[in-house]
Amino acid sequence: MIGQTSEPQMPRNWFWCLWAIWLISLEPASAVSVVNGTLGDSVYFYQFVYWNAPLEWRFGVFGDDEVVAVRPFYGAPYCYPRYQKRCQLSSEGALQLNNLTYTDQGQYVFIVGAIEPYRSQIVYYQLQIYSPLNVPVLVLNASHNRLVSGSNVTFHCDGGNQNITTYIFYRDGKKICSDPHVTCQDSYLYIQPITGSDSGRYTCTIHNPVSSNISNVLLVTVSATLTAPALVPNSAPDHRFNGSYVSFHCDAGEQHVATYTFYRDGKNICSEPHVTCRDSNLYFQTISKHDSGKYTCTIQNTASTSISNILQLSVSAPTSATQLTSNMTELVWVGETVSFNCSTQLTAANFTWNVNGSLLPGGSHYMLYEDTVGQFATLTISPVSTNEIGNYTCEVQSTTTNETSNPLFLNVGIAPTNVNINCGSEAITGGVVLICSWAGGQPAADIELSFNGTTDQAKDAVNRTVLLGNEVQQPVLTCQGNQSGRISECKTNFERPVSSSHDNNMITSVTEGQNATLNVSLTSQSSLISEFTWFRPNLIPVNITANDGKYKVETIGSQSILSISNLTVNDNGTYTCTARNIIGSTTFNFTLDVKSQGTNGSNDSGGSSGLSGGAIAGIVIGVLAGVALIGVGGFFLVKKVF
Known part of the structure; x- marks a missing residue:
């Protein structure tokens, strides 16, 4: 067992000083084994001797070194005064140092030797002390x-x-x-x-x-030098009639563009009341002769600015006495209803409807109306589909003349697949992917993802990877979609792992030889759970790779199970499971009380019940001691002082 005495420590014997020097001079130096320790924590030197020796055991030092612990001729092992309150030494030679400081860093030497028959062993250790790392x-x-x-x-x-x-x-x-x-x-x-x-x-x-x-996460955007975009009308021709609808597109291809700006005759026109500038598109809510001029667009990013070609637009009053108007706005959605109204000053006229220069095709969703005087006609399309996209005109025929109206362009939009935008997340190794999605629409919706104080934007969907260890101060995911003025928003409030069914104060009692199953089942968002870690008593990580198969950990989604087989009283104590996600971590405690066979759960002296953490540690070391053949000898553990 680990020993420590409160008796005054004996001064080192000059004979054993010379004997230790003699052993080192005869014994070839072994390779140095590196042992890593955590500042403020404990470290173990697992050195055991498995042969009989007729002499006592002692830990000692020589020269300018310092004694750490000794196994004397007679009595229990003990630690020297400077280490007494944080040193433990087993009878077979294993040393534990607690509450490590940087002054403990250095070289340690383990010396054991018997005079008759002669046997000796010298082992060198190098102890490195590290502190737990803070966030860089x-x-x-x-x-x-x-x-x-x-x-x-x-x-x-x-x-x-x-x-x-x-x-x-x-x-x-x-x-x-x-x-x-x-x-x-x-x-x-x-x-x-x-x-x-x-x-x-x-x-x-x-x-x-x-x-x-x-x-922390550092978002970096790299912009290349821009090439000139192409400014094109969404429909020909470049000569338009007063009162018609017009839109332009500033085509920059696949380049990374931060801002688009539109100009007429060198002046920014996006602030005019009948003009809408949205990303790479310019829309007019009916044009007038005032809108005639030379149009350009400018694209810009952090690397450069580039200007498009010049697009000449001429707007004039219609030469025809026949006018085509509509109740539509700039965009009509699939499934909606739209009407075109054709009026003429001719009398007793016949009306013909055309789309993209061809006669209007047949279909039950086209509804036609003409007044009895022959000066007014209506075309109603319901429901509208993407097949109806195009330029519409009406042609009027009378006994004296034919006239064609001004064209009106019908632009049809498709709503996203889902009615509302989706806030979601998917677990990945070491973190989670946050998702804002409102895809399937035409034109594509503008998506904005906001989380932890930063915002990302894209079309249709935005993803953001958040890794474990990132500092999350604002755990609310906000998704907002805008499809040509149609707005949808959702929010998800993430939280650290929670289990509504777990009780940290519950004690599980089992009998020696039985198996135990410890279960953590989380009730928080399962997609955020990325990591479970199990610990034995004294925060020793569970070793699931050991050959004896005593411990088994199975994790499926938001549930993790620790199975312990063939329990003994040495397995008593508090087991912990730490569940960690991007928001934080939660520790779940399990107190395991293993009783000896034949006990009835009482605390009488005839049986063994739950033990404290210190008692459990003593039993574990005691089991190790039972493996060794304890004889009489002397061994030394020394620390090199630099």
Whole structure:
């Protein structure tokens, strides 16, 4: 068992000092084993001796070194005064140091030897102390995150003065240090040069042997030099009649454009009351002669600005006495009803309807009306489908002349597949993907995703990857869609893992030899659950890879189960499960009370009931001690002081 005495410690015997030096001079030096410890935590030196020795055991030091713990000739093992309150030594040689500080870092030597028959062993350890890592800060050497293609960029993963051994950089959750134009050097990431394909969400992780942590997300947009867009009308011709509907499209192709601006004769026209500028499109709510002129559009991003071709628009009063009007707005939706009204000054006229220059096809959804005087006719289309898109005219025939009306363009929109926008999420390894979706519409809806103080925009759908370790201050996902003025919004409030059925104060009693099943079933959003971690008493991680198969962990979705087989009284204690998502983590406790066979659950001296955490630790070390053949000998554990 682990021993520690309160008796005064005996001074080192000069004989054993010389004996230790003699052992080291005869015994070849073994390789140094590195042991990593966490600041403020405990570390274990698992050194055991499995042979009989006729002499006592002792831990000692020589030279300028310092004694840590000793197994003397007679009596229990003990630790030297400086270590007494945080040192534990087993009878077969295993040492545990608690409440580690940086002064404990250094070289430790384990010495054991018997004089008759002669046997000896010397083992060297190097103890490295690390503190748990705090969140690093990923920063960019530019004044903003909108970069120009072709420039050289440097990222710095600032972990402060922490003891960090490894830095890893990610773009959109994937390691990037192996990319040909990327160089990772310690805490710095160099991209030389940066291109459009390097746009994305950047993070870095820091590691040391006892912990790791992930930085903030840095959203980087890389813009290339723009080429000239093409300004085109959505329908020909470029000569229009007063009162008709017109729209232009500024076609920039696949380029990354931040803003579109439209001009007539060099002046910005987007603020005029009958004009609507929406992204790459310019709409007129009927035009007048005032709208005649030379039109251009300008596209802009952080890299450059580019101007389109000139589009000449001429607007005149219609030469025909026949007028075509409609009740439609700029966009008619599939399934709605639209009417065209054709009026003429001719009398006793016959009306013919045309679409895109051809006679109107037949169909039950076309309804025609003509007044008895022959000066007015109506075409009603219900329900409207995308097949009706095009330019509509009416042709009037009388006994003396034929006239064709002004054209009206019918533009038909398709609503998204779902009536309302969808707020969703999908679990991935190490995090979650947030989703705002309102797809299937024509024109495509403008989607805006807002989460944790930042906003992303795209057409149809927006995704954002949020990794574990990111600091989430505002856990509400807000999705908003805008399809040509039709608005839909949804919100989802995410939370840390919750289990409404779990009781941290519940004690599970079982009999030695039976099996136990510990179950965490979460009631929070299952798509956010990305990681479960199980711990034995004293926060020792559960080893599910051990050959004895004692522990088994099974995780399915939002449920995780720890199975423990063939229980003994040494399995008593509090087991914990930590469930972690992007919002935070929650710890669930399970108290396991294993009773010896033949007990009835009372606390009388005839049986064994639940033990404290300290008693459990003592029993575990005691079991290890039973494996060794304890004899009489001497061994030493020394720490090199630098």
